[in-house]
Amino acid sequence: MSPGAVFILPIAGLPEIHAGENLGALLVQALMRTEIGAQPGDILVVTHKIVAKAEGALVDLRTVEPSSFALSFAAAWSKDPRQVEVVLRHTKRIVRMDHGVIISETQHGLICANAGVDQSNIEGEDVVCVLPDDPDRSAQQIAETVREMTGHELGVIVSDTFGRPWREGLTNVAIGVAGIRPLRDYIGMKDAQGRTLKVTALAIADELAGAAELVMGKLDRIPAAIIRGYQVESEAGSSRELLRKPELDMFR
Amino acid sequence: MSPGAVFILPIAGLPEIHAGENLGALLVQALMRTEIGAQPGDILVVTHKIVAKAEGALVDLRTVEPSSFALSFAAAWSKDPRQVEVVLRHTKRIVRMDHGVIISETQHGLICANAGVDQSNIEGEDVVCVLPDDPDRSAQQIAETVREMTGHELGVIVSDTFGRPWREGLTNVAIGVAGIRPLRDYIGMKDAQGRTLKVTALAIADELAGAAELVMGKLDRIPAAIIRGYQVESEAGSSRELLRKPELDMFR
DSSP, rough: OOOTEEEHHHHHHHHOTTTTTOHHHHHHHHHHHHTOOOOOEEEEEHHHHHHHHHTTTTEEEGOOOOOOHHHHHHHHHTTTTHHHHHHTOOEEEEEEEETEEEEEEEETEEEEEGGOOOTTTTTTTHHHHHHHHSSHHHHHHHHHHHHHHHOOOOOEEEEEEOOOBBBBEEEEEEEEEESSSEEETTTTBTTSOOOOOOOOOHHHHHHHHHHHHHHTTTTTTTEEEEEOOOOOOSSSGGGGBBBOOOOSSSSO | TTTTOOOOEEOOOEEEEEOTOOHHHHHHHHHTTTTTTOOOOOEEEEHHHHHHHHHHHHEEEGGGOHHHHHHHHHHHHHHHHHHHHHHHTTSEEEEEEETTEEEEEOSSSSSEEEEGGGGTTTTTTTTTOOOOSSSSHHHHHHHHHHHHSSOOOOEEEEEEEESSBBSSSSEEEEEEEESSOEEEETTTTTOTOOOOOOEEEEEEEHHHHHHHHHOOOOOTTTTTTESOOOOOOSSSOOOGGGBBGGGTTTTT
């Protein structure tokens, strides 16, 4: 259509995902059915929700015994104490605890509300979803399956919607990556005036995740998208590159 | 190509922008030359940099007398004291001041590094760019020009790249909007299991701005993009909806 254009293509028709299923294979099958297919350079963005479902990262609240800390917080803010307990068990450090919200640092080093534990689009009244154990590994496994089935090396992003300080509204970000570097670096490069750019890097994996969200929607059951036409350096990358080091973090 | 697909189309061929020029008209001319054109429902994303240039939101550092506060901070961190002075003059409140970085709250209520003052892609050794006075008004003016010239009501987003707490890398966000609501609201809506969604809203204007950045690049002189195919509620909106109220902000 236009040189340099980027396309965001929703992957429709995925079935409800269950523990133990091969998510990569189901994604490829859906891609083939929708005629989107897979092309070299494509980036596949997958919500953590279906990754967690495939990996069985679900917790049945009926099996959870809340601590007294969870009970008192839940009582103060009209929460389910069992769900608060799951949040605490997935929290390495509480960054803030106010207005009924727990901002957690997870074992991955992610900082987000409620350690990423949530209940939307999960089957079962008493079941919550937790973040995948190792979202980079989850992305890598999907990338490997896609390569085996299609012959193409795709970049893969596992995404979640996080809030941010200061700004209203959630945005989709990358919590796991495979086959792409999540930061695009400008160190030492020069602007149109020949001046060396001081900006260090753009978080392209987060921008790609946010772009994919535009075709997903919370209500539409579109938990995956292909981004086509984006020129990305295809190489090993880790979502850890997106995590600011504690000693440089001004908002611990 | 695929139902529900969204296209991100870079607008190439814009000339260098100067103070007093009609940016909306230049954008429409570039759209017509590149055959992208303008279609109903399109969203036009424009970097604040060219908006600021067109509005003359530039400061010649040779006219700036640094305060002693600016001088001492600049000396401690090897900065240009005149540029620090411009940052302070555009800062309503300093949120943090550490590692040589000033995190400012601007008069708009935006929270960002150095009050959005920067020097990249600006002509002139001693010139810096500041944020537009009223980015919503800037967006509105562009939208009006586009409507007059093409007959179509486009959503318009004025964007800037901001850092965020906890995560490395900048992402493009919306600092001004016209003709779209920046938040997409799910309050009271139900997920696939019929459970009422607790998530309040997605910051779609920020996701749109981030998506546009994917075709812009800092080095490519592509300061604008069209996003086509995204179903947005076309109505009056303000970038102020994206600003969290101080009383709800846990990271003041």
